[in-house]
Amino acid sequence: GEDVEQSLFLSVREGDSSVINCTYTDSSSTYLYWYKQEPGAGLQLLTYIFSNMDMKQDQRLTVLLNKKDKHLSLRIADTQTGDSAIYFCAEKGGSSYKLIFGSGTRLLVRP
Amino acid sequence: DGGITQSPKYLFRKEGQNVTLSCEQNLNHDAMYWYRQDPGQGLRLIYYSQIVNDFQKGDIAEGYSVSREKKESFPLTVTSAQKNPTAFYLCASNGASSYNSPLHFGNGTRLTVT
Numbered sequence: 001g002e003d004v005e006q007s008l009f010l011s012v013r014e015g016d017s018s019v020i021n022c023t024y025t026d027s028s029s030t031y032l033y034w035y036k037q038e039p040g041a042g043l044q045l046l047t048y049i050f051s052n053m054d055m056k057q058d059q060r061l062t063v064l065l066n067k068k069d070k071h072l073s074l075r076i077a078d079t080q081t082g083d084s085a086i087y088f089c090a091e092k093g094g095s096s097y098k099l100i101f102g103s104g105t106r107l108l109v110r111p
Numbered sequence: 112d113g114g115i116t117q118s119p120k121y122l123f124r125k126e127g128q129n130v131t132l133s134c135e136q137n138l139n140h141d142a143m144y145w146y147r148q149d150p151g152q153g154l155r156l157i158y159y160s161q162i163v164n165d166f167q168k169g170d171i172a173e174g175y176s177v178s179r180e181k182k183e184s185f186p187l188t189v190t191s192a193q194k195n196p197t198a199f200y201l202c203a204s205n206g207a208s209s210y211n212s213p214l215h216f217g218n219g220t221r222l223t224v225t
Contacts, residue, residue: 043154
């Protein structure tokens with residue numbers, strides 16, 4: 001079945017760039033999403049990319065998609081302490097309205 | 112402002128009791144979902160509903176029940192049959208008929224059963 005995998009933890013220094021990686025197995029994926037979860041809260045949609053795109057930039061966020069390798073990444077430029085959170089990657093298959101989520105990457109930004 | 116409201120934020124129950132978690136949305140979304148989140152395990156789908164009066168089991172439906180009598184509301188009942196009910200529960204919705212349909216989430220209910 002479909003699967004989405006992420007590394008569990010990433011620690012960066014404030015001001016550096018963060019890169020969070022995700023791999024997925026569903027070759028019929030149409031949209032891929034990045035969500036942010038702060039402690040005790042729901043998930044907030046950060047950005048998304050359509051599967052026929054390679055890159056999408058939105059202010060400090062850059063999403064890269066390598067469809068051949070089924071690899072998605074989220075780069076956060078000039079990472080701030082407020083970016084500390086759990087980041088979830090999710091994919092939507094071609095014929096489904098459901099999203100499949102990864103297990104989340106906890107980002108810790110050190111001052 | 113449109114959004115999803117989950118209540119209460121924290122819920123405490125004794126083992127053996129059923130408990131119902133509320134989820135209301137004013138986004139006019141057709142589809143609604145319930146997820147369970149445990150530490151380090153991401154989100155697991157419990158139940159989902161594409162239209163009123165219809166719902167389907169997700170990956171971990173055992174011990175849970177839902178109803179969808181109104182488009183805006185999708186309450187989740189955690190029954191005494193659920194073996195390990197303590198978790199963070201998230202409700203979400205999207206426009207199922209839309210090709211690009213990101214999920215919108217509520218702020219969650221943390222259920223503790225002792």
